[in-house]
Amino acid sequence: MKKLKVFTIPYLFISTSLLILIWWLIGIFSHQISIFQYSLPSWNSNLSYLSKSFTQNIYISGDFLYSPVAWDKYQDFVFKSHKIWGEFYSISYKKAIDKLVKAYISGADVKLLIEYQKYQQAPGKELYHLKPLFDAGLAKFDTGLDINYLHSKFLVLDKPKFVIQTANLTYSAFFKNREYFLLGEDKQIREGLNYIFNQDRLGRPLEEDKIPPQLLVCPLDCRTKLNNLINLAQKEIIIVWQYIDDPQLINLLSQKSKHLDQFKILLPAKNKDKLPEYYSLQPYTKYLDSPYIHAKAMLIDQRYLLLGSINWSTNSLDYNREVGIVVTDKIIIQSFLKIFNRDRHQAH
Numbered sequence: 001m002k003k004l005k006v007f008t009i010p011y012l013f014i015s016t017s018l019l020i021l022i023w024w025l026i027g028i029f030s031h032q033i034s035i036f037q038y039s040l041p042s043w044n045s046n047l048s049y050l051s052k053s054f055t056q057n058i059y060i061s062g063d064f065l066y067s068p069v070a071w072d073k074y075q076d077f078v079f080k081s082h083k084i085w086g087e088f089y090s091i092s093y094k095k096a097i098d099k100l101v102k103a104y105i106s107g108a109d110v111k112l113l114i115e116y117q118k119y120q121q122a123p124g125k126e127l128y129h130l131k132p133l134f135d136a137g138l139a140k141f142d143t144g145l146d147i148n149y150l151h152s153k154f155l156v157l158d159k160p161k162f163v164i165q166t167a168n169l170t171y172s173a174f175f176k177n178r179e180y181f182l183l184g185e186d187k188q189i190r191e192g193l194n195y196i197f198n199q200d201r202l203g204r205p206l207e208e209d210k211i212p213p214q215l216l217v218c219p220l221d222c223r224t225k226l227n228n229l230i231n232l233a234q235k236e237i238i239i240v241w242q243y244i245d246d247p248q249l250i251n252l253l254s255q256k257s258k259h260l261d262q263f264k265i266l267l268p269a270k271n272k273d274k275l276p277e278y279y280s281l282q283p284y285t286k287y288l289d290s291p292y293i294h295a296k297a298m299l300i301d302q303r304y305l306l307l308g309s310i311n312w313s314t315n316s317l318d319y320n321r322e323v324g325i326v327v328t329d330k331i332i333i334q335s336f337l338k339i340f341n342r343d344r345h346q347a348h
Contacts, residue, residue, distance in 0.1 A: 062184035064335040067167060068291060070181050071174045074163075075099060077183045081157040083109045085197050087321070089151045089309070090118060090168035091139075092129045097169075101132050113201050115150040116141035144203025147219065148319040153309040156194045160187040164308055164325045166295045177294040178240075178343065180307045180336070182325060188212050189325070200321065218322035222310055226317070227252060229300060229326065236262040238299040240340060243267065244312040245276045254280045266344055268293040286347035293343075296324070297336065305333050 065073055078084065079099040091097065091114060104110040112133060133139035142150040155163040165181040167173035184190075192212040199206050206220050216222040230237065230252055237253070237260060244250060244267070257263040267275075269287035297307040308324025316322050327333075 062182055062186075062329070062332070064332040065181040065183060066295075066335075066339050067173060067177055067179040067181075068175045070167075070179065073183070074174070074181060077161070078155060078157065078163060079103050081108065081161065083158055084155060085109070085111045085194070086155040086163075087113045087150060087152040087197060087200060087323070088169055089115045089149065089153065090170055091133070093169050093171045093174065094129060097129060097132055100138060101136055104136055104138055110136075110138045111197075111201065112139040113142055113150065113197065114139055116143050117149060140201065142200065142321075145200055145321065146203075146205075147321045148315055149321070150200070151309050151311070151316060151320045152196075152323040154193055154197075154323050156190060156197055160185045160190050162186070162190045162193050164193075164323060166297070166307060166309060172292075173294065176291060178288070178291045178339075180295045180297055182307060182327065182332070184325075184327075189214065193323070196323065214326050216306070216308065216310065216322075216324040216326070218310060218316060218320055219318050222322060222324065223248075223317045226306075226310070229298070229304060229306060230256055232304065233260060233300045235301050236260060236299075237264070238262075238337075238340060239265045240293060240295050240297045240343070241265070241267060241312055242294050242296060243271045243274065244279070244281070245274075246312050246314045246317060247276070247278055248314075249312050249317075250276075250279060250281065257281070257284060264344065266293065266340065266347055269348070286344055288343050288347040299333065299336060299340075302333060302337070304328060305336055307336075 063073065063077075075096075079102075081103070084100065084103060091112070100110055100112070114130070130139060153165045153167060155165075157163065162184050163181060164184065165179065167177065167179035167181065173179050189212055192210070192215050195210050196206060196215075196217060206217065208221055211217055211220065213225075216225045226249070233256060237256065239253075244253075244265075263284045265281055265285040267285055267287055269289045270292060272287050295307070296310055296312075297305065299305050304326050305328070306324055306326050308322065310316055310322040310324045311320075
């Protein structure tokens with residue numbers, strides 16, 4: 001028995017020591033794993049990671065529409081939904097307002113967030129158009145948000161549908177302007193837009209880690225993502241925009257243009273005289289007289305198409321609520337290119 005005791009005590013001591021050592025090593029290893037997880041490349045890292053970030057886990061499908069011929073498909077996609085939540089800078093098209101009210105009467109969950117300052121600056125006819133939405137309790141102004149302007153243009157519809165567009169809900173947007181619409185279906189993107197809408201409606205800040213990487217949200221992350229998207233370009237950049245006057249962005253595009261095979265910009269002729277003196281992209285720019293370009297889109301290497309509400313101004317990028325999306329669907333990209341090539345052929 002004494003020999004057994006002599007053997008047992010050291011054995012227990014060694015066993016306990018080994019267990020403590022194993023526990024300590026596991027703790028260190030777990031900590032290292034945690035550090036590694038939070039050391040993944042950021043948006044400012046290498047291009048291969050950036051390209052994966054725009055496509056990982058999401059293949060966004062849908063229809064690419066353009067105005068002035070988008071209304072019929074748009075109304076079928078949007079106003080038959082049982083849920084219609086959306087953010088808009090301007091809503092004045094009577095048919096759209098009537099359809100929103102009719103959808104609500106039929107049982108749809110309709111909630112709209114609208115820019116406040118615009119209607120205070122011009123409170124006449126356009127504010128009168130909104131009366132049916134406010135009377136029914138469907139609309140709310142963005143007075144609780146810590147931004148300059150609510151300029152986003154998107155809709156959250158029945159799962160998994162959503163719309164991201166360059167257009168306001170106005171008559172001109174559907175029948176006079178050049179606008180782009182993505183009528184999409186994707187669970188993750190829709191959930192991201194649903195989160196943005198809920199937070200904005202409650203006047204709460206957004207958390208960046210809850211935004212899908214394919215979404216650009218100003219002023220949260222859009223300047224950084226936009227810069228990195230431009231830096232992805234290896235051969236070609238195509239731009240269709242209402243106006244470009246942010247000096248940092250113009251400088252980046254000017255530097256990038258020197259290293260590309262193709263660089264094409266299409267702007268509305270109406271805004272040509274409003275370009276800033278430091279606009280250095282004239283050699284690559286053409287101007288379209290009609291239809292008026294209110295669209296905002298950029299195509300990188302015919303692989304990454306960005307569209308949304310984002311104007312390329314300092315105010316939009318750094319102080320407004322704006323929402324854009326990057327898509328890689330080849331059919332959508334070809335639809336965009338078809339319209340772009342036709343418009344550029346008519347431009348001067």
